[in-house]
Amino acid sequence: MANGRAVLEFHDVSKVYTTGAVDVWALRDITLSVQEREVISIMGPSGAGKTTFLTIAGALMRPTSGRVIGSGADATALDERRLPRLRQEKIGFIFQNFNLLDALTALQNVQLVMATRGIAGRGAEARVHALLGAVGMEHRQGNLPKMLSGGEKQRVAIARALANNPDLILADEPTANLDSKRGREIMELLRMVAKELGKTVITVSHDLRIRDLADRVLWLEDGHLQEIAAGEHLPGEFSR
Amino acid sequence: MLSLVTRQNLLAEKTRFAISVGGIALSVFLISFLLSLYQGWKLNVGRFVERVEADVWVAREGTSDFIAAASILPNDMQGELEALDGVRRVDPVVVRPMRFEETNANASTHLVGYDTESGVGGPVRWTKGKEVPGPGEAIIDATYGRVAGVSMGDTLRFGGRELEVAGVSTGGDFVFSQTTFVTLDEARSLLGMADLTTFYLVQLEDGADVDAFTSSVEDAFPGVVALTSDEFADTTRNRVMASVVPILIVILFLAFVVGVAITGLTIYNATVEKAREFGILKAIGFTNGYLYRLVLEQSLVTGLLGFAIGVGLTVLGSRFASDFVPQFVTLVRWQDLTLVLGATLLMSVIAALLPVRRIAGVDPVMVFNT
Numbered sequence: 001m002a003n004g005r006a007v008l009e010f011h012d013v014s015k016v017y018t019t020g021a022v023d024v025w026a027l028r029d030i031t032l033s034v035q036e037r038e039v040i041s042i043m044g045p046s047g048a049g050k051t052t053f054l055t056i057a058g059a060l061m062r063p064t065s066g067r068v069i070g071s072g073a074d075a076t077a078l079d080e081r082r083l084p085r086l087r088q089e090k091i092g093f094i095f096q097n098f099n100l101l102d103a104l105t106a107l108q109n110v111q112l113v114m115a116t117r118g119i120a121g122r123g124a125e126a127r128v129h130a131l132l133g134a135v136g137m138e139h140r141q142g143n144l145p146k147m148l149s150g151g152e153k154q155r156v157a158i159a160r161a162l163a164n165n166p167d168l169i170l171a172d173e174p175t176a177n178l179d180s181k182r183g184r185e186i187m188e189l190l191r192m193v194a195k196e197l198g199k200t201v202i203t204v205s206h207d208l209r210i211r212d213l214a215d216r217v218l219w220l221e222d223g224h225l226q227e228i229a230a231g232e233h234l235p236g237e238f239s240r
Numbered sequence: 241m242l243s244l245v246t247r248q249n250l251l252a253e254k255t256r257f258a259i260s261v262g263g264i265a266l267s268v269f270l271i272s273f274l275l276s277l278y279q280g281w282k283l284n285v286g287r288f289v290e291r292v293e294a295d296v297w298v299a300r301e302g303t304s305d306f307i308a309a310a311s312i313l314p315n316d317m318q319g320e321l322e323a324l325d326g327v328r329r330v331d332p333v334v335v336r337p338m339r340f341e342e343t344n345a346n347a348s349t350h351l352v353g354y355d356t357e358s359g360v361g362g363p364v365r366w367t368k369g370k371e372v373p374g375p376g377e378a379i380i381d382a383t384y385g386r387v388a389g390v391s392m393g394d395t396l397r398f399g400g401r402e403l404e405v406a407g408v409s410t411g412g413d414f415v416f417s418q419t420t421f422v423t424l425d426e427a428r429s430l431l432g433m434a435d436l437t438t439f440y441l442v443q444l445e446d447g448a449d450v451d452a453f454t455s456s457v458e459d460a461f462p463g464v465v466a467l468t469s470d471e472f473a474d475t476t477r478n479r480v481m482a483s484v485v486p487i488l489i490v491i492l493f494l495a496f497v498v499g500v501a502i503t504g505l506t507i508y509n510a511t512v513e514k515a516r517e518f519g520i521l522k523a524i525g526f527t528n529g530y531l532y533r534l535v536l537e538q539s540l541v542t543g544l545l546g547f548a549i550g551v552g553l554t555v556l557g558s559r560f561a562s563d564f565v566p567q568f569v570t571l572v573r574w575q576d577l578t579l580v581l582g583a584t585l586l587m588s589v590i591a592a593l594l595p596v597r598r599i600a601g602v603d604p605v606m607v608f609n610t
Contacts, residue, residue, distance in 0.1 A: 051605075051608045054608065055605050055608060058523070060523060060604050060605055061605060081527070084522070084525050084526065084527045085525070085527075087523070087524065087525040088524070088525030089525075093523055093524055095520075095607060095608065096608075099520045099523075099607050101245070101248075101517055101520065101521075102252070102517075103245070103248030103249060103251075103252045104244070104245070104248055108244060108248075112244075112245065113524055113525070116524070116525045116526055116530070160524070164525075172608050
């Protein structure tokens with residue numbers, strides 16, 4: 001584990017979905033601390049609760065019980081109306097399907113996020129150019145998403161996630177729609193974001209090929225989270 | 241940046257955007273054109289009475305306006321009126337709503353017989369042919385000529401009598417009827433009113449008290465009413481507008497509802513289709529308030545564009561309206577356009593409110609793993 005400031009902490013976090021008379025535990029008493037500059041990869045079978053973990057970490061969903069501390073702020077204690085601001089300032093999201101706005105260019109997609117905080121003008125423009133440059137997309141800044149390849153879209157999505165200089169980057173299956181070469185490039189880029197830009201990166205992924213690029217690998221199954229030591233096989237069928 | 245998203249969202253589906261703008265434009269056109277008609281009619285209807293050189297109109301009690309012209313007064317009353325204090329001159333006019341034979345069925349006219357020597361009660365503005373009718377001649381209102389399908393040199397027939405159209409005037413249009421001027425003797429002869437008069441037009445000496453005079457007339461002549469020129473113009477205007485306004489209100493309301501429905505529906509559909517994008521925006525930190533603003537911006541841009549096109553159509557339509565329907569006299573006023581702008585903004589705001597619940601219900605979690 002890297003030493004540094006805790007960017008995300010889960011304290012006895014549980015999430016239960018109730019369907020009729022049946023309770024489904026997506027997360028059970030999870031306690032976790034993620035440090036600055038760490039790259040964490042959360043793996044597990046489908047339906048294991050990975051997305052639930054990510055949405056709770058991203059202040060998009062509240063846990064049934066427990067506390068979530070993000071950059072020192074107790075997200076579980078925050079009023080619902082203050083959560084968007086927490087997401088704007090502290091968290092960057094990267095999605096499996098990129099989720100760029102189709103009608104906006106690469107540049108505008110990044111600018112849009114900065115607009116949520118009222119950041120505009122030349123300073124903002126310079127920052128957008130710098131971010132697109134950092135992810136190797138400055139030359140495609142005027143292109144609409146439909147003109148970009150999957151890897152390029154994900155690079156723009158990474159630039160967008162960094163636009164408001166958040167502490168934490170949450171990536172949901174960031175390599176799922178990319179071939180192995182592009183997938184690895186994206187993960188290397190995320191690692192660079194963590195190590196050189198000082199961000200904390202948590203990815204949820206099925207992609208075993210990028211396991212070695214994470215500082216820690218966590219296995220989530222039946223709501224339980226366990227750390228997998230380097231070189232250790234992943235549990236069950238999934239590891240084969 | 242929101243403006244950028246607004247612009248891109250609107251232009252992303254150009255056909256829907258065009259339908260939405262077209263719906264608003266149609267609604268704005270209907271509303272502003274009807275208002276311009278209302279203003280045009282309101283101005284025109286009272287104009288004849290206002291322009292007649294008279295301070296007071298004297299009529300039989302129960303007569304309220306020029307249109308009904310339900311007044312019969314004896315001829316010898318003229319001398320008695322002239323004898324009253326403060327009176328400068330008194331002119332009789334004979335007026336009767338009627339329809340000439342062989343004219344279009346919807347062509348009604350008010351035959352006005354006036355003293356051609358004084359000119360009081362005659363045409364407001366001469367435009368063609370003779371300015372003053374002679375025996376056996378008539379000066380028709382230009383609108384009447386177009387409605388009735390008669391023009392200079394044509395013959396108007398009534399009860400076996402004939403009148404030649406000798407001139408054309410304007411300013412005598414009451415929407416449902418227009419003036420036809422003949423000599424006083426011609427009117428009396430034509431209508432069988434040899435000893436009778438419809439109205440007396442009284443001009444007072446300078447400085448005379450008009451209200452005191454009207455009271456004195458009503459005291460001196462039981463069963464007679466005296467109205468100031470302004471009062472008579474107002475009651476005449478009200479007579480016409482009272483029958484038009486309820487219809488106008490219904491159409492204005494429907495036009496407004498159509499505008500709201502079209503814009504509301506297209507904005508709502510656009511919001512439903514963009515639910516995923518709203519989810520993305522929510523996930524990356526946009527608040528519901530920002531998203532409402534986004535939808536409101538889209539709705540306002542649609543509304544304002546529709547307003548501009550609708551007003552353009554109104555200005556264009558009002559210029560040529562009377563070419564198609566002679567009675568369509570329009571007056572486009574900036575005050576009315578301001579009102580329509582307000583109505584358009586209201587339409588846009590209502591349309592933007594429709595998808596509010598939908599936006600609030602978008603769960604940003606939907607953008608994960610899909």
